[in-house]
Amino acid sequence: MEALRVAMIAGEHSGDTLGAALIGALRAQLGTRPLQVRGVAGPAMRAAGCQPLADAHELAVMGLIEPLRHLPRLIALRHRLLAELLAFRPHVFIGVDAPAFNLTLAGQFRARGVRSVQYVSPQIWAWRQGRARKIARRCDLVLCLLPFEPAFYQRYAVHAQFVGHPLADQVPLEPDRAGARASLSLGAGPVLALLPGSRLAEVQRLSAPFIASAAALVQAHPTLQVIAPMANAAVRAQFERALAAASPGRGLAPRAAVRILDGQARTALMAADVALVASGTASLEALLCRCPMVVAYRVSALTAALVRSLRLVKLTRFSLPNLLAGEALAPEFFQEEAIPDNLWPAADRLLTDVSRRAYLLQRFRAVHETLRADGAARAAQAVLALPGVGQASMIGQTESGRSASR
Secondary structure, three states: OOOEEEEEEEOHHHHHHHHHHHHHHHHHHHOOOOEEEEEEEOHHHHHHOEEEEEEHHHHOOOOOOHHHHHHHHHHHHHHHHHHHHHHHOOOEEEEEOOHHHHHHHHHHHHHOOOEEEEEOOOOOOOEOOOHHHHHHHHOOEEEEOOOOHHHHHHOOOOOEEEOOOHHHHHOOOOOOHHHHHHHOOOOOOOEEEEEOOOOHHHHHHHHHHHHHHHHHHHHHOOOOEEEEEEOOHHHHHHHHHHHHHOOHHHOOOOOOOEEEEEOOHHHHHHHOOEEEEEOOHHHHHHHHOOOOEEEEEOOOHHHHHHHHHOOOEOOOOOOHHHHHHOOOOOOEEEHHHOOHHHHHHHHHHHHHOHHHHHHHHHHHHHHHHHHOOOHHHHHHHHHHOOOOOOHHHHHHHHHHHHHHHO
16 A cells, blocks of 8 residues: 655744644554655654654744845755655645745645645734735645634635644643642742743843843742743753843842753643743643743844834734633733833732632633644544545555455
8 A cells, every 4th residue: 555655844843743743643544554754843743753854943933034044044955855855756745834934835846736735824814914825826725723714714715724723632621730730849839930932033032031020020929939941952051041141130039040941841831820931832832721821022123123114913912812812811012012021010910810810711721622623633634635645545444444344
């Protein structure tokens, strides 16, 4: 039986997690048909069986202006990947997030007769909505994590399906907070989690205000425990430099010691009473872990100026919890507003306002339930339903069934 050959390119940590779950779901649904996956992968996708041609962190570039200095490297990488993946003769190309990199490849594969899928819609409903026409030309299918996205794509005749968010399936509806605290050997006092991002640029911009905010919160709550899960060694090193620079004379009290963790972001969020998080998947994971959060986002000054002057953003809210709930569940601070004088008072309210916390936990669960749809399995079903992708699998299963009935 011919193996299903999948070319898959994932950008950074969150894409690697989604890609790994999709690989597992495809393998489960293929039954006896072999699966071969090659592409750009992080540790989770490699563990799931993807043969890596490059590492996912190579695509971890953010902003409008910042990617320009990486452009020669990214173009060279894209040319190399296209050649190597075409030699692999894939039945389907799946770009996981990283739309700036993946959508060009999707069009190149589609032009050569390979089905192309974008897993995770770019936020075209928020800014640069005209990109939907480009997606219609380049993609056979868009797999949407958010329930309101397919309706937007209908205007542009894009085949888009809501499949749910795999994170919502992975995190239990009732997170084990006591177990998480025990696994991290935390005491009985309140816990603050700092998640300044998974990309170096994010961590460079958010570490200092997060650390200073932690110092202010410890002064207000002397028993507060501060933990900081780091996505990888590079961002840990960057965060440690920021921590070392935050001397007592520059706002960090000695008792505001920050305990750095390698990975374990989900455990940290389950254990925490409040979190300071970079905008992105971490804010959604905080919601799923029932951790009230303050969300911050910083880009380069030039990028921020362009976004504002060109009026590229169409939304008044930018964090996933607020977009999904349709209300301001998490305080948001963008660019020059993401400073300690704003961050720590907002976090302090989340620590001390009992009625507000109760309301947030109730709304977090409601949002969790809307996203909990066996996302990886539904994504795999949608991919296998594409013409020329799943038929061989069904034929093989039918033949197996006939053999068993003889």
